[in-house]
Amino acid sequence: MTIELVPLRLPSSANASKFLGFGREVKGVNPGSFTYEEFQEIEEAVYKYDVLLFRDITLSPEQQYALVKAFDPESESYSHGNSQSEANKKSILKSHLTSIPRQPQVQLIGQGEVHYHEGLADVKLQHPSHKSFHKTHVSDEDEAKGITRFYRWHQDAALYDLAPPKVTSLYGISVPQGPYQTCRYDDGTGDELSVPLGATSFVSGKTMFDILPPELKSLAVRSKVKYAPYCFVWMAHARAHSTGLGMETEDLEVPLNELPSWEESKIQILPVLWKNPITGGLHLQISACGAAELLVDSLPAGATREGALYPDGAHITNLKDTRELLYKMQRPGIAPNLVYPHDWQEKDLILFHNRGITHSAAGAFQKDQVRKFHQCNLAASDFPLGPNEDDLKTWA
Numbered sequence: 001m002t003i004e005l006v007p008l009r010l011p012s013s014a015n016a017s018k019f020l021g022f023g024r025e026v027k028g029v030n031p032g033s034f035t036y037e038e039f040q041e042i043e044e045a046v047y048k049y050d051v052l053l054f055r056d057i058t059l060s061p062e063q064q065y066a067l068v069k070a071f072d073p074e075s076e077s078y079s080h081g082n083s084q085s086e087a088n089k090k091s092i093l094k095s096h097l098t099s100i101p102r103q104p105q106v107q108l109i110g111q112g113e114v115h116y117h118e119g120l121a122d123v124k125l126q127h128p129s130h131k132s133f134h135k136t137h138v139s140d141e142d143e144a145k146g147i148t149r150f151y152r153w154h155q156d157a158a159l160y161d162l163a164p165p166k167v168t169s170l171y172g173i174s175v176p177q178g179p180y181q182t183c184r185y186d187d188g189t190g191d192e193l194s195v196p197l198g199a200t201s202f203v204s205g206k207t208m209f210d211i212l213p214p215e216l217k218s219l220a221v222r223s224k225v226k227y228a229p230y231c232f233v234w235m236a237h238a239r240a241h242s243t244g245l246g247m248e249t250e251d252l253e254v255p256l257n258e259l260p261s262w263e264e265s266k267i268q269i270l271p272v273l274w275k276n277p278i279t280g281g282l283h284l285q286i287s288a289c290g291a292a293e294l295l296v297d298s299l300p301a302g303a304t305r306e307g308a309l310y311p312d313g314a315h316i317t318n319l320k321d322t323r324e325l326l327y328k329m330q331r332p333g334i335a336p337n338l339v340y341p342h343d344w345q346e347k348d349l350i351l352f353h354n355r356g357i358t359h360s361a362a363g364a365f366q367k368d369q370v371r372k373f374h375q376c377n378l379a380a381s382d383f384p385l386g387p388n389e390d391d392l393k394t395w396a
C-alpha cells in the first residue's frame with residue numbers, strides 16, 4: 001500500500017455503525033498525476049468505500065478527465081452526451097451544466113455569475129433548487145431561516161442510450177461558506193437533517209439494500225426498472241416528491257410521442273441491484289425520477305412463497321404503482337442517520353462510485369455567493385451487472 005486511507009469524519013447525525021465500510025480520505029497520492037500502482041489502489045478503494053475525498057488538490061480539467069477515464073479507458077463522452085443535442089436543451093439539467101470548452105467532458109457547475117473561467121467568458125450558474133422541481137415548497141419565511149430540501153436523489157446517468165458512468169469526480173474550486181441549513185423531508189415523518197451550506201449528500205446503495213426487510217430484499221433482487229426515454233425531458237413539467245426521492249404522479253409527464261425522437265432499442269432496463277465489481281456486494285441503485293415501469297421476475301424454484309411480493313413475477317406499467325414500490329425500497333436508505341452530507345472546502349476533490357451510491361444536492365445560496373465546481377463523469381463502455389444466481393438463491 002502506498003496510499004493512506006483514513007475514515008471520513010462523520011457528522012454527529014450519522015449512525016457510525018452503518019458507515020464502517022463507507023467513505024475514506026485518501027492521502028499520499030496526487031490524483032492529477034498518479035502511477036499505475038497508485039491508480040490500482042485508488043480504483044480498489046473507490047469500489048470498496050464508495051466515496052473518496054482528496055484534500056488540498058490542484059487539478060486541471062485535463063487531469064480531472066484523465067483520472068475519470070482511467071476507470072474506463074474506452075469511455076469518452078460525458079454521461080449526458082453532447083450538451084447541444086435537442087434532448088439536452090429541453091432537459092431539466094440544462095440550467096445546471098456548462099461544458100469547459102477545451103475539455104467538454106468536464107462541467108462547470110455551481111451558483112452565481114462567473115467571468116473568464118477556463119475559456120468561458122460570462123456564465124450564470126444556477127444551483128439546483130427544490131423550488132423549481134418539487135410539488136410543494138419550503139416557504140420563503142422558512143427558507144430565510146435556513147430550511148431547505150434534498151433536490152433529487154440520483155446516480156449520474158442519462159438513463160437512455162448512454163450507460164451509467166462508473167465514477168464521478170467533483171472538484172470544489174470556489175466554496176462559499178455560511179451557516180448550516182436544515183434539510184426537511186416534509187413527508188409526514190418529521191425527519192430532518194442539519195447539513196453544511198451546499199453539501200452534496202451521499203447514501204450507500206449497499207446499506208439501502210442491507211436494511212430492507214426480507215420481502216423487499218426479495219423484490220429488489222428480482223426486479224428491473226424500465227426508464228422513460230429521455231427521462232429528463234419526460235419529467236420536465238412533472239413535480240418531485242418532497243424528499244427528492246421520485247416524482248408525484250399527476251399525469252404531467254411529456255407524452256412519449258412529444259419527446260425528441262427516440263428509439264425503443266436505446267431504452268434502458270436496469271436491475272434494481274447493481275453488483276459491486278470488487279466486493280461482489282449488491283447496491284440498490286435507482287434513479288426514481290426517471291423510472292417508468294418495474295419488471296419483476298418470479299421466485300426461483302425452492303424459494304419460500306410466504307409473504308413474498310409478486311411470487312409469480314409481474315410487469316408493473318402503472319406509474320403510481322411503480323413509484324410506490326421504488327419508494328418503499330429506497331426511502332429507508334435516506335433516513336437522516338444514513339446520510340453523509342459532505343462539508344466542502346476549497347480544493348476538495350471527491351471521487352465517488354456512481355454505481356454504488358445515490359446522491360443529492362441540497363441548500364440555497366444568497367444571491368451574491370459564487371460557487372464554482374468542476375464535475376466529470378463519462379458514459380461507461382458497459383452496463384452495470386445485476387445479481388447473479390447465488391444472489392437470487394440468497395435473497396429471493
Ligand SMILES: [Fe+2]
Nearest residue numbers: 154155156359
Ligand atoms: Fe449528480
